[in-house]
Amino acid sequence: MNPISTPSFSRRGLIAGAAGLLAAAPIPVLAQQAGGSDAPSAVIDVNRARTAPIPIAVPDLGGADGASEQMGRDIAGVISNDLARSGLFRMIDHAAFIQSGASGGTPNLQNWRPTGAQALVTGSVQMLGGGQLRVEFRLWDILPGTQIQGTAYTTTVGNWRRIAHIMADVIYERLLGEKGYFDTRIVYVSATGPRDRRTKRLAIMDQDSENNRMLTDGRWLVLTPRFHPTRDLIAFMSYANNRPRVYLFDLQTGRQTQLGEFPGMTFAPRFAPDGNSLLMAVSNGEGSDIVSVDLHSRASRRLTNSGSIDVSPCYSPDGSQIVFASDRGGDQQIYVMGAGGGGARRISYGNGRYGTPVWSPRGDLIAFTRYAGDTANFAIGVMHPDGSGERILSEGWMVEGPTFAPNGRVLMFWRETRGSGSRGAGFSSRLVSVDITGFNERVAPTPTDASDPAWSPLGG
Amino acid sequence: MNVKTLGAFAAVALMAACSSKPPAAPEATPTASAAGIVPGSQEDLVANVGDRVFYDFNRSTLRPDAKATLDKQAAWLAKYGNVNVQIAGNCDERGTEEYNLALGDRRAHAAANYLRAKGVAGARMTTISYGKDRPTAQGSDEQAWAQNRNAITSVR
Numbered sequence: 001m002n003p004i005s006t007p008s009f010s011r012r013g014l015i016a017g018a019a020g021l022l023a024a025a026p027i028p029v030l031a032q033q034a035g036g037s038d039a040p041s042a043v044i045d046v047n048r049a050r051t052a053p054i055p056i057a058v059p060d061l062g063g064a065d066g067a068s069e070q071m072g073r074d075i076a077g078v079i080s081n082d083l084a085r086s087g088l089f090r091m092i093d094h095a096a097f098i099q100s101g102a103s104g105g106t107p108n109l110q111n112w113r114p115t116g117a118q119a120l121v122t123g124s125v126q127m128l129g130g131g132q133l134r135v136e137f138r139l140w141d142i143l144p145g146t147q148i149q150g151t152a153y154t155t156t157v158g159n160w161r162r163i164a165h166i167m168a169d170v171i172y173e174r175l176l177g178e179k180g181y182f183d184t185r186i187v188y189v190s191a192t193g194p195r196d197r198r199t200k201r202l203a204i205m206d207q208d209s210e211n212n213r214m215l216t217d218g219r220w221l222v223l224t225p226r227f228h229p230t231r232d233l234i235a236f237m238s239y240a241n242n243r244p245r246v247y248l249f250d251l252q253t254g255r256q257t258q259l260g261e262f263p264g265m266t267f268a269p270r271f272a273p274d275g276n277s278l279l280m281a282v283s284n285g286e287g288s289d290i291v292s293v294d295l296h297s298r299a300s301r302r303l304t305n306s307g308s309i310d311v312s313p314c315y316s317p318d319g320s321q322i323v324f325a326s327d328r329g330g331d332q333q334i335y336v337m338g339a340g341g342g343g344a345r346r347i348s349y350g351n352g353r354y355g356t357p358v359w360s361p362r363g364d365l366i367a368f369t370r371y372a373g374d375t376a377n378f379a380i381g382v383m384h385p386d387g388s389g390e391r392i393l394s395e396g397w398m399v400e401g402p403t404f405a406p407n408g409r410v411l412m413f414w415r416e417t418r419g420s421g422s423r424g425a426g427f428s429s430r431l432v433s434v435d436i437t438g439f440n441e442r443v444a445p446t447p448t449d450a451s452d453p454a455w456s457p458l459g460g
Numbered sequence: 461m462n463v464k465t466l467g468a469f470a471a472v473a474l475m476a477a478c479s480s481k482p483p484a485a486p487e488a489t490p491t492a493s494a495a496g497i498v499p500g501s502q503e504d505l506v507a508n509v510g511d512r513v514f515y516d517f518n519r520s521t522l523r524p525d526a527k528a529t530l531d532k533q534a535a536w537l538a539k540y541g542n543v544n545v546q547i548a549g550n551c552d553e554r555g556t557e558e559y560n561l562a563l564g565d566r567r568a569h570a571a572a573n574y575l576r577a578k579g580v581a582g583a584r585m586t587t588i589s590y591g592k593d594r595p596t597a598q599g600s601d602e603q604a605w606a607q608n609r610n611a612i613t614s615v616r
Contacts, residue, residue, distance in 0.1 A: 195598045221593060223557060242546070242588060244561075265565055265589060268558040281562065283589070285569040288562045309562040325559060331518075332559055355556035369556050397600070400556055416553075424598030452557070 054175055056083060057092040057117035061137065062124040071160060072125040075135065078164035079121065081208060082182040083171065086410070087440030092117045109145045117142055119175055121167075133157045137167050139174055148174050161210060169458070181405035182207060183459055186412065186444065187225040187234050188431060189452040190214060195424055202236060202249065207405075207455070209445045215249060216256075225249070227456045228271050234454075235259070235269035235278055246280050260293050260300055270314045279303075279313040279322065290324055290341075303341030315339065316359050316385070323347075323357040323366055323385070334368060336385060347387030352379075356401050359385070362408035365436065369400045369413075380413050382436060393438040401451070406458045410435055412444065414451040500540035502615040509536045512612040513571055517552070517605070520566035522574055530571060533613055534578035547572050548612045549589045550596070552605035557591055564589030571611040586616070 058080045061072030083089035098111045112120050123137030132154060139149040149170055153163050162183060169180030190203040202215040202222050215234075216222055221244075225236035232251040237244060246259045246266040260266065264283035271278050277295055281288040282302075287309040293300045304310040308328040315322055323336050329346065332353040337344035348354040348368070356369040365382040370392070378399045383390040398416040405411070412433045419427030429449040434441040444453075497503045505511050510533070513526035522530070537543060549568030551560040568587035576582050596612075597604035 195595055198593065200593075221590075223561075223591075223593070239588075242586075244588065265561065267561050281558070283562060283565040285565070285573075287566065309559060309566070311562050312556070312558045325556075327559075332555075353555075355559050371554060371556075398553065418600045419598060420600070422597065422599050422604070424600060424604075427598070427600075 053088050053090040054119060055090045055092055055115075055117050056119040056121070056171070056175075057097065057112060057115055058083070058121045059094065059097055061122075061135070064126065068125045068127050071127070071133070071157075072123070075123075075125065075160060075164040075167070076121070078161055078208070079168045079171070082165060082168035082180075085208070085440075085442060086172065087435055088172075088176060106147075107140065109140060109142050112140075112142050119148070119171070121171065123167075127157070128154070131157050133160060133163070135160075135163050135167070139171055161206065165206070165208075178409065179407045179458060181407045181410060181455070181458065184406060185227075185456040185460065186431070187215075187227060187454050187456070188414075188446070188450050189222060189225065190446065191429060191449040191451060192218075195419070195427060202234070203446070203448075203450070204251075205446070207444075212447055215251075215254070224268060224452050226270055226454045227460060228275055229273055229457050230275045230460075232460070235271060235280075237267045237269065246278075259295075260298055262291075262300075264288075266291075268312050270312075272315050273317050273319050279315065281311045281313065287327075290322070303337075304344070312356050314358050317361050317363045321385070323359055325355040325357060334366070334387075347383065347385070348390075349387060350390055358402055358404060360404050360408040360436075361406055365408070367402035367404065367411055369402065380411065380434070382411075391438065393434050393436065394432070394441060399432070401453070403453050403455045405433075405455050406460075408436070412453045412455060414453060416451075500543055500615075505533070505536060505613065505615060509533055511614065512610045514606060515567055515609040515611075517554070517609065518563070520549075520563065520570045522570055526571070527574065530574045531578065534575050534580055537575065537580045537584070544584045544586075544616045545613050546586045546588060546616050547575075548594070548614065549587065550594055550608055550610050550612065551592045552608040553592045553595065553600065554605065555592060557593070560591035561589050564591045567609075567611045571613070 058076050060076045063069040063072045080091050084091045092115045096115045107122050120140040120142055121137060123135060126134040128134055134152060134154045136152040138147055141148050155163055165183040168182040172180035184207045185204055186207055187204045190201045191198045193199045199218040200221050201218045202225055203212060204215055205212040221239040223237040225234050227234060234249040236247055236249060238247045244265045246269045247256050248259055249256050262282050266280050266282050268281040269278055278293050280291055282291045286307055288311055289302050290304045290310045290313045291300050291302050306326065306328045308326055310324055310326045313322050313324040320339055321336055322339055323334060325332050326335050332355050333346050334348040334354045334357045335344040335346050352370045352372045354368050354370050358367050366385055367382045369378060370381055371378045379392045379395040380399050380402050381390055381392040396415050397418040399413055402411045402413045410433055412431055414429055415432045416429045417427060419425060429451050431444040431446055431450045431453045432441060433444055497507055510529040513529045547568045549564035551564050568589055572585050572587050575585060595608045597607040
């Protein structure tokens with residue numbers, strides 16, 4: 001049997017229905033990769049990915065009837081779109097296909113070699129009745145002619161997009177040797193109306209911009225949503241009753257609750273990696289301090305007290321350190337301190353001010369927003385946690401607020417275009433993703449102007 | 461709130477103002493009522509006092525022009541002792557959202573602290589920061605930015 005390592009796909013929003021919603025079962029393996037285990041069969045150096053994306057063929061999945069065939073086409077489309085947008089795969093044009101991938105057995109891999117594809121996805125869809133759907137898929141390494149993966153999923157028809165994303169994640173992981181990020185969502189701030197009277201709502205969508213929906217009604221200004229690492233929960237800032245404070249939004253119930261009671265404004269929330277506490281900034285009239293709040297007891301602990309603006313805290317993935325922005329030295333710069341506070345050391349020394357530091361889930365990089373002194377001219381970049389190796393990934397009139405995909409491979413941020421004239425004509429605000437190599441920059445389409453993206457964990 | 465209470469508060473405030481300063485009588489009423497503006501209203505504050513003060517880039521220190529405006533606001537608030545205000549700090553777009561929330565908060569507090577030092581009771585004032593989220597001027601140039609770095613006083 002082929003060893004099958006399926007990603008954990010317990011999206012918090014779907015668990016509500018049934019924990020066993022997505023059942024995965026191995027299907028008979030026809031050809032097995034030598035060595036087996038978790039070793040990816042076609043490892044490429046992801047740092048060379050820009051010049052050598054993996055050519056892959058994803059024909060439509062087969063089906064015994066019209067509805068199944070249509071679903072097979074739709075699923076293949078979602079998978080293709082995920083892989084193509086990552087920039088790490090080159091999709092072979094369907095026109096080059098010699099045979100369809102519909103058959104359930106072993107495809108004649110000889111027929112796929114002329115297409116230039118290195119990998120092939122085949123599979124089939126079966127409507128089970130009762131609103132259930134069964135999807136089988138296999139991933140083939142064409143040149144050696146081996147099956148890399150064979151998996152079947154059963155779920156409700158309404159989950160078909162998730163199944164496609166989960167399959168794309170399996171393909172990504174098997175071929176690249178690192179986890180994917182397709183079965184994820186983005187929470188962000190949707191903005192409508194003129195700039196001086198914006199209506200802002202929390203919004204959420206799949207990472208491929210599908211299933212967009214508004215979470216709040218726009219009555220109160222909302223800012224800076226962030227995903228909880230393991231629960232279906234979002235921390236954000238709301239101006240409810242004209243008292244700007246950090247709130248929690250429960251995605252299952254829609255309930256909003258204020259987090260803690262502080263005399264000053266609370267803002268810039270960020271969950272701890274273990275999900276048990278949250279960091280945020282609390283204003284004190286002269287600036288702001290960084291405070292940790294226990295999500296269960298709601299007890300709070302002040303971690304900085306510099307008399308300056310300490311803001312935008314974020315834990316390292318192991319929870320041992322906190323990176324934050326502060327103007328304690330004059331201009332805003334990035335500092336790292338122990339998780340208990342104290343011993344802060346500056347790590348940003350480039351040209352300009354630095355803010356919004358976020359630690360990569362891999363632990364090896366800190367992404368930031370940098371802006372030059374007296375012009376707008378913002379940049380998104382990364383540096384190592386000791387401040388070395390700074391690289392700028394994207395620049396613009398205004399780019400801000402990076403958030404990492406759960407595999408640490410892709411960043412999303414927002415880009416505002418410069419408005420012209422006294423009315424700021426032509427102003428727009430868009431979500432943009434970029435590979436941490438600085439390549440493959442793409443707009444993530446949203447129905448309205450958008451800002452403040454936050455990437456969910458895998459399966460979240 | 462009833463009219464009787466309003467009257468009582470206003471009378472007390474006026475006497476207090478008179479005791480510490482030369483009467484500021486000519487300031488408000490005549491021109492205001494001619495324009496149909498209710499004394500002690502937001503319109504009155506905007507038209508006859510100035511509802512906002514401005515800051516330099518990335519600063520929250522009060523410039524001389526800001527102090528002059530706040531002096532007039534303090535006198536006006538002394539005259540209309542029943543009026544409570546919110547002071548909202550704002551920033552231009554050159555800064556991150558989160559940093560600007562803190563900077564706007566500093567600006568609002570700088571203005572409120574000055575008013576308090578000039579005798580306005582702290583209980584009559586609330587502060588709020590909108591960071592860079594509520595630009596008055598929608599352009600993206602120095603002229604617009606200068607207008608957007610402010611603390612705006614509004615009657616609540």
